[in-house]
Amino acid sequence: MARRFTDANELLNDLLDRYEGGAASPIAHPDYDAFSSVVAADTFLKQIARAEEAGAVSLGMGKGARRDQIAHVRLRAANALYGHLGRVPAGQLAQDAGMRLVAGLALDGRLVEAIPSITDAWGRGKSWHGFGASDVNKLRDAFALAQAILDNKHLDVDYKTFSRRTVGYSKTLEHIEGVVVRLLNGILEFPPGARPREALRTIGLERFAPPLLIAGRIDLDGADLSRASPHYLGITPKEADRIRFREPPTYVLTIENFASFNRHIAEADPGRLGATMYVGGYPSLATQQALRTIAGMVSECTPLFHWSDIDPDGTWIFHTIERAVGRPVRPHLMSVEIAERFGAVSSKKSAPARCPPESGIAALAAYLAKEDAKTLEQEELDPILPLPFSNE
Template identity: 55%
Template sequence: MSDLLDRYEGGAESPIAYPDYDGFIDVAQMDKFVRELRDVERRGGIRITRGRGLKSEQIKHARLESPPLLYELLGRRPVGQLMEAATGRLLEGLELPVQFETSLDALRSAWSRGREWQGFSLDDADRLRPAFVMAKAIFEQRHVGLDYRTFSRRFAGDSKALERLEGPVVRLLSGLVEVPPAARPRDALRTLGLEKFAPPILLSGRLDFDVAELSAAAPRYFGIPPAEAERLRFRERPEYVLTVENFASFSRHLMEADPHRVGITIYVGGYPSLATQSALKTIATALPANIPFFHWSDIDPDGTWIFRTIERAIARELKPHLMSVDLADRLGKLPADRTRLPTGTMPSAMSDLVAYLRRDDAKWLEQEELDPKLPPANAW
């Protein structure tokens, strides 16, 4: 009977259960089971169907007729009531912005059918509550300037809470803020500014750093804390600035395409963190408006997301480098799974590629498949 209610709560309108006669210990246990089912049938809770021929006295299956009666007989509360109680504990004293309603509806729908939401059942409401608290704080921009653990401790009372709840937090924010379409939750949080500590940003070019004349030492590349980008000095006018998603492509570009460092090449570390985005803005602001900026990524939804993110960060024209519909069509491969593309209507040099990637026959291309080359000299 519990199985009937489980399936009823899972969405079956009139579920049927079949007795497992092989599972009974002895005949006495089987007889007790049959008597109980017949008693519930007399009360109107179930309808029994018997077998045929030699099995005409044997119960073939039982169909649920009156869920309220079975709840009463089993002393069990309907899952809808349990869901309301659980969401009440989850949201007690927490005034969520209206934008969270879609996620709440999905959670209520799952819990009202006895299913999990993001791996959490209705018995886990207390464990899930900090995810809603932290997602609300991020949506309201109260995480800005805080590192990963400080934020977690301040808003969840536990420095490791965000680490345990990254998935639900990012799921709650999806659609409310723009995050990478296929990123791991931790990478998505990095793009919003939540990371344990920002990794160094890697640069190559005829650059100095404060009083250090790195251009004279001519390292292939060097790293600085993103927050110290304002200490960079440009020894001479660069021919271009190129940001690169992939480290292998960044390294190959320096060795094969620009060994003389005529431009500035920057490795953004995959999905650029908020600190990296801020450093790129600092660099863009410091350079004349007629120096062209380029970005080189994979030709796929994440590549277009990274391009659009850098484009917003630098607040100046950004051109795609080795990222075109023609390259994808000639050299790319059809993906196994499609991924959500960036949303929004901002004008972008990536618009044509985004439109192409929305097609069912669109191909994707990893940037490592291409040999590096200098951006065009007449790009501006």
């Protein structure tokens, strides 16, 4: 569709915008029907005539009765038009912004690899994932935060304190967490379906670690909780080493969903035969460390299970826990057979976990990689005890 203008500066800048976007010889048209007055039209034409005199544009005239009227304006010489408008070329702006972007930052080489694509986009007058050349300071903060994460400066520090210590303002990370994750993606392993804040949780960066909820025949240090008979116990993940099992659990089960966690301990295991823990979606680094601690308290003969949604995210959560505890984990109510029987093909496609053949979730991950694979939310299933303690 032809581009039509009543403002000469807008027309001339549009020619340069499209030139910077890759158009070799863009053209634009006066919008004679939209001029507010004869004076406005005359002013427009005089401004275009001055650009022609500068050698910046060429004019195409109409035909027939309109042969004395400008039909279109074509870019003739970009440099001349830049000079005529007093406009700095996007390539120069991009080069200058690119230098300011990294000046004084000691960056990991893998972060540096992202810079050419950023300056290339800016050089074409485009933004890079919503960041234009004028946003160089914000993007510089994103690089600084990403580098600080690679330097492990985020560990044992809450979200806002990490942001303040790194870039001087506590809310900066909240505003640009998406681009920080984008810069780190491919360097660090993030679950592909996770939102930026969830992804950062998995590497230990969060506001404050959520409580670890655990149900079972447990005490806390020397405190006897047998008479209290709590529904479950909530502690900070760093206090996991204070847990004491009054009796060895027959199994250990981690559960992604809060409703399923509550239903399991109330309906499937009211006698607390096992130790059941709620991991809250993608388990934070603190939660992963707590699971490793608790797994080390039980016998190697005690089976470990995990129950998540039957979908790619569920396989990522499973494999994350599997790696965290450093011993075999079995899927609970997560199988190809259950998916085929109760699930439905999802319109949302994402990659399942990349896991070795010996992983407990390998078979389900391979199944979910297929186009016609079915998925199922765990809330759709009634809780039962894990094998071999039930008739599953």
